[in-house]
Amino acid sequence: MVGTLSQLLQDTHEVLDREDLHEESPFEKPTMQDMRAAPGQRSMKVTLQDLRARREAKDLQEKKQPQVKQEQQGFRDRFVNLHLLRQLKDSRPQQDGEISESRQLQKRLIYLQKNKDLHEQNKQGKGQVQEYYKDHNGVESGLQIKLKELQGKLEQKEKEHEEVYKKLQEVQRQVKEMSSLQIEVGGTDLEKHRDLLVSENERLRQELQLLNSHLGSEKKLEVEALKERLAIMEQQEAEHKLLISSLQREVQQKAERLAEAELRLRDSARERVEEEERLNRMLREYQLSNQPQIKYMVKTVEVDSAKTKAALGELQNRNVYLEERVDMQRDSLQKMQQQVQLEQQEVAKLRAQVKLYDLELDKAQTQMVQEYETLQVEKEQAVAEAFERAQEEMRAVHQSLDGVRKNLLTLQPALRTLTHDYNALKRQVRDFPALLNEAIGEARIEFSQAVKHVSDTNAELLHKYRKELHLRKECHNQLVRLRGNIRVLTRVRPITTEDGVGPGAENVVNFDPDDDGVLYVAQKGKEMSFELDKVFKPSATQEEVFREVSPLITSCLDGYSVCILAYGQTGSGKTYSMEGIPSDPGINQRALHLLLSEVKERSNSWEHELSVSMVEIYNETLRDLLGSDPSNSLEIKILPGSVGELYVPNLTQRQVQSMEDINKILELGHKQRATEHTNLNTHSSRSHALLILTAKGRETSTGICSTGKLYLVDLAGSERVSRSGAAGERLREAQCINRSLSALGDVFSALRSQQGHIPYRNSKLTYLLQEPLSRDGKALLLLQVSPAEKNINESLCSLRFGDRVRAVELGAPTRKIEQLPVNAELAESESPVLRSTKGTSMRKKPQGSVRQRTSPP
């Protein structure tokens, strides 16, 4: 027990001594005034004003400090004594509680002191955090500087690459120059080597580009990753800053609260000290006032102890209150401690994170640096390799260039000779056009001269040939005349619309351009030629045809019996040639017109009388086309008293003196001509039409009379019966026509073979044409030919017929003349023909009349 008390006293002294050392200790001694102040007036919530007032009071107290200290010491002693007394006499447990409270207060004070230390530490922590941030910022700025350095290095490397690339381009250019040189020189091995170098160079360039792109892309990626990391870290830093600022705020708040708590503790300590002082004072007062009555001391003490008890009760209450407050403070301190711990943990975490980030950053940086270094090394290696290759290539190029130079040196003489040759050739080539033009001009001149010569020769030859031909013709004609051959002319009509279209209407007849007596007919790929006296092309006019026959026509005025026969198949143009069309008349009208004009011309020496008859032989009946009744059949009879001279009784004979007479007669005859339509020709004539002109003339000076006759015959169609498709009446017509035509053919055959008997009487036609077709007459056959392919057989028949007729020799013709008295009138001639307008006389040779053989006109 005694040990415990002594321990307590020692502790109390220690505490009191320790508190004395602190100027602002909460256990400073209160002034008397303070002590006197009622406890109820002292608020538990000590404001700062109160604190200031107390401090001022404290300052005042300090002035009295030595004295007070002495008093305190005394009071302490008294207090100790009092305690001892209490413990000894009363041994009250309340005092023990007070002491324990004091101890607790002391402990709390220690705790608060520790808390203060913690606060200091916290402050230091904050400083450390700020330092960390500073460091972090420094690291970041360092990284950025490093990044900038790296970028600078990259740019430098790129520049180096560009330089290398330029060098490569220069090498390529040199290689190209070399290749051009080689092309000029025309090397072969060098070209291969050059191609290899070029391909190698290209490959290197591509590799370099690939490396560049690879390097650039990797670096870019890394920089981007670093930037991303930096951004994240910056974000985290901002968050941490926010956290730290909030923590700082909290720490500040807590520090403020701590300061408040300290103040309160001081207040409570001061109050306690004041209370102690007051108690000491009271004790001293007691001691001073009650020293002689020690025996009553116990009683007084007991009396006073009541007060003391009350004071103690108050103190106890106050202690309880203070204890509560201390508990509260403790709680708050605990909380604060916990918070501080949490914050410390957080700070530690943050530090760890920051360390981690630092590590990561360092790692990334080192990795990046390593990668960069490796890339740098690779790039340098690649560049070095490329450079080496380029150098090697350059060396090779130089070598090849040397080779080329050598080649050039060796090739130079050859080149000189080649250049010389080339220049010579160039000159030749340059001069060549002029030379060529000159040569061409000369050749042209020579050629044109040769052509001209040839053409001249040809023309001459042609001329000679034509002359010869003409002569031959003349001779032939002469011969024909002398022989009395029947001339055969051929007229080919043009292709008409009636021929239709298609292969059947194609032209199969061709002509010889130099010989107008030759005609070619193509049949089934074969070409047959026919030689005739004259061939008229389709383009031949009526005039041309008439011109050819006109000499024969006029010969009738000389007393000849002349016959022109138009022969050919239906539609071959017989009527067209003989009669013609109103706008373009044929032989008949032209002949009459010619004879009229000829008579006129000869009228000085000759008197002529022209009379015309028109007959038709239809179905072997002779009809008078100018008669009043054309249906009457005429007969051919021998003129009585003549030598076989034939005549046609009752045949109408009309004199013609003008063209009007001719036109009227022809119109009448044409009208009365029996024409029928067949399926071959819409205007087919199914009869033989004859225009007989009798020309009686008398030479006024000599009295010689001539009687000439002109038979213009438009024969019926010569086509075969089967082809005409005729039947019945048409068949009979066709048969009659064929019979008469075959009779004509027979006559020609007989004449050709110079038979004794000529079968004139086999048909009306031949019988009527006996005189001109006899040896005394002249005959001309006008073969009408159709050029259409469908008529080729009939055309060939006609041409073959003409060929046969050509061979007929009638002999030299004879004029029919008679000598009459000079003063005799032509009309007084005994000739019945001349006397009568009715009936044509084909009399026998009268006495005194002479048939004079003469040359043809």
Ligand SMILES: Nc1ncnc2c1ncn2[C@@H]1O[C@H](COP(=O)(O)OP(=O)(O)OP(=O)(O)O)[C@@H](O)[C@H]1O
């Ligand atoms: N040279 C020609 N130029 C123009 N047309 C012609 C010629 N020859 C004949 N023709 C025409 O051919 C057609 C038949 O001619 P044309 O009547 O003269 O034949 P044809 O032989 O007399 O017949 P047919 O025996 O039936 O009387 C006519 O339309 C005629 O105009």
